[in-house]
Amino acid sequence: MSTNRLAKRASRLTPSPIREILSVASRPGMISFAGGLPDADTFPEVESxxxxxxxxxxxxxxxxxxxxxxxxxxxxxxxxxxxxxxxxxxxxxxxxxxxxxxxxxxxxxxxxxxxxxxxxxxxxxxxxxxxxxxxxxxxxxxxxxxxxxxxxxxxxxxxxxxxxxxxxxxxxxxxxxxxxxxxxxxxxxxxxxxxxxxxxxxxxxxxxxxxxxxxxxxxxxxxxxxxxxxxxxxxxxxxxxxxxxxxxxxxxxxxxxxxxxxxxxxDEQAGLRLARLQTLYKAKRDSFDACLTTYFDDLATWELPAGGLFFWLQLKTTTPINTRLLLSAAVESGVTFMPGEAFYADGREAANCFRLNFSSTKEEDFEKGLSTLASIFKSGIAMQNPTVA
Ligand SMILES: Cc1ncc(COP(=O)(O)O)c(C=O)c1O
Known part of the structure; x- marks a missing residue:
């Protein structure tokens, strides 16, 4: 259809980077730190x-x-x-x-x-x-x-x-x-x-x-x-x-x-259900943080989240680099993350940040996912920003 028949606002429609990343995130074997998905183990039992x-x-x-x-x-x-x-x-x-x-x-x-x-x-x-x-x-x-x-x-x-x-x-x-x-x-x-x-x-x-x-x-x-x-x-x-x-x-x-x-x-168990959810996510957060310390300590800074589902990391580079440019290499290696750029209203080119979700991935995949991601970031930084060790 010719676009001049559409509403003016249709020209402002942009594809959702999340949807696009999520479509690769659900490929078999992919470790996804990209979306804000809850842990499927927390969902209520279908029979209930x-x-x-x-x-x-x-x-x-x-x-x-x-x-x-x-x-x-x-x-x-x-x-x-x-x-x-x-x-x-x-x-x-x-x-x-x-x-x-x-x-x-x-x-x-x-x-x-x-x-x-x-x-x-x-x-x-x-x-x-x-x-x-x-x-x-x-x-x-x-x-x-x-x-x-x-x-x-x-x-x-x-x-x-x-x-x-x-x-x-x-x-x-x-x-x-x-x-x-x-x-x-x-x-x-x-x-x-x-x-x-x-x-x-x-x-x-x-x-x-x-x-x-x-x-x-x-x-x-x-x-x-x-x-x-x-x-x-x-x-x-x-x-x-x-x-x-x-x-x-x-x-x-x-x-x-x-x-x-x-x-x-x-349900009378609703309070208990929520408390269990918090305990599960807190444990996952702590184990994700420990794994980040192992693989990202020399690469990035972050704060331990007091709640929610995300770690927000800032690369320790002297010249900012755009983390979006590292996404396809990560996907090819079987890991996804959310580049920082899409979270800025001004579409900041050099969004030196990225978001990692810790809730949806199984804890046993943290190490594989984060070690793979760290090596991609290391080589990406070395290529874009040779002054950083
Ligand atoms: C800040 C914020 N607002 C709104 C939503 C939309 O959530 P839902 O439509 O599932 O309630 C999300 C989902 O991740 C979110 O992070």
């Missing part, structure tokens, strides 16, 4: 899944009342007064990004994003024409007052890709900056329950005394991503429009998935 015949009928766009109630109660348990009628059930939190972008982002709308940030959010905002204002938490107040972005997107807890966590003071400062700048705050919080040590996790939106905000999370990381279920809560001014956009997008999220998730969450 149940739903009702009535769930096969059309349902409410807002989501099932029992699940909205459950979400509201869970949030209230954190000391944040949210009612069930503020909850909108989503077909994955990726849908929340799409709905928020549709509601707020036009061509040239200023959207403040962390640098780096979740690459699939960058793709969606860009599709709708966002003009990016990259920020980091140290400079957010000046970025907001200088650029007056309409929307600010943040992942304050176990950020994707950096795994960083904002302190309570930084959370308060971010909320204040958005209030002062009349900027709509969009907080994405998919990893909060995958926490391996004490840290500040209070939702930034809960500090917003005025202004507009959206807070979202997902059941993908704690139950199963294939169910495609997440939720958002938002300030009262935005709810009616987000609901209409949800209706227009898919009428409602799968009622079968909602029932399955509700049954799992309301």
């Amino acid at each position: 899944l149940s739903f009702e015949k009535s769930d096969l009928q059309y349902g409410p766009s807002e989501g099932e009342p029992y699940l909205r109630e459950h979400v509201a109660n869970e949030i209230q348990g954190r000391g944040w007064q949210i009612n069930a009628d503020q909850v909108l059930i989503l077909s994955g939190s990726q849908q929340g990004i799409d709905l928020v972008a549709k509601l707020i982002v036009d061509e040239g709308t200023k959207v403040a994003v962390e640098s780096p940030t979740y690459l699939a959010a960058l793709q969606v905002f860009k599709l709708f024409g966002a003009d990016y204002v990259p920020y980091d938490i140290e400079t957010v107040a000046s970025a907001v007052s200088k650029e007056s972005p309409t929307l600010l997107y943040a992942i304050p807890t176990f950020q994707n890709p950096s795994s960083s966590v904002y302190t309570t003071a930084q959370r308060q400062q971010l909320a204040q900056s958005c209030e002062r700048g009349n900027t709509i705050l969009f907080e994405d919080d998919p990893y909060r329950d995958l926490s391996y040590q004490e840290c500040d996790k209070q939702a930034v939106c809960s500090f917003m005394e005025k202004g507009s905000w959206i807070y979202q999370s997902t059941f993908s990381k704690t139950v199963a991503p294939g169910l495609r279920l997440g939720y958002l809560v938002c300030s009262a001014d935005l709810y009616p429009q987000l609901l209409m956009l949800k209706q227009a997008a898919d009428l409602h999220s799968s009622r079968v998935s909602q029932r399955i998730v509700q049954n799992i969450l309301s």
Whole structure:
């Protein structure tokens, strides 16, 4: 079809690097550190899944009342007064990004994003024409007052890709900056329950005394991503429009998935299930870290993630090199990783960083995968950057 018959925004569609890497990641024998996939061993047993015949009928766009109630109660348990009628059930939190972008982002709308940030959010905002204002938490107040972005997107807890966590003071400062700048705050919080040590996790939106905000999370990381279920809560001014956009997008999220998730969450073993998940991921994180120390100590720097699913590494090169250029050699050797470049709004050429996921690969493959990757990085660095030993 001739492209001049398509919407103008179609020219801003970019292929997802994640999808492309994931398509090779599922090849037999491939060790993948690329995607953000949960460990399949954490998924509920198929025999334990149940739903009702009535769930096969059309349902409410807002989501099932029992699940909205459950979400509201869970949030209230954190000391944040949210009612069930503020909850909108989503077909994955990726849908929340799409709905928020549709509601707020036009061509040239200023959207403040962390640098780096979740690459699939960058793709969606860009599709709708966002003009990016990259920020980091140290400079957010000046970025907001200088650029007056309409929307600010943040992942304050176990950020994707950096795994960083904002302190309570930084959370308060971010909320204040958005209030002062009349900027709509969009907080994405998919990893909060995958926490391996004490840290500040209070939702930034809960500090917003005025202004507009959206807070979202997902059941993908704690139950199963294939169910495609997440939720958002938002300030009262935005709810009616987000609901209409949800209706227009898919009428409602799968009622079968909602029932399955509700049954799992309301089970008396739910707390134990989550605690087991945290224990398993913490052990994997520690063993991945030990393996990284063996193979990457002289090549890169990183911090131990306090939660979430990722290590974010920075090469120790004197001249930055683009890690994307090393990806095909890695794939040929049977390992995948996520190059840093795609996580930057400005498409930074020399993204000297890369992201490694530790949750989906079996622990016994860590050593083979990381030793292979380290030798590829060593020879790649030697070729691109001969001054580094
Ligand atoms: C920051 C962030 N937001 C949203 C999503 C989308 O998750 P889902 O649509 O499965 O809820 C992800 C998935 O990895 C993510 O990392």
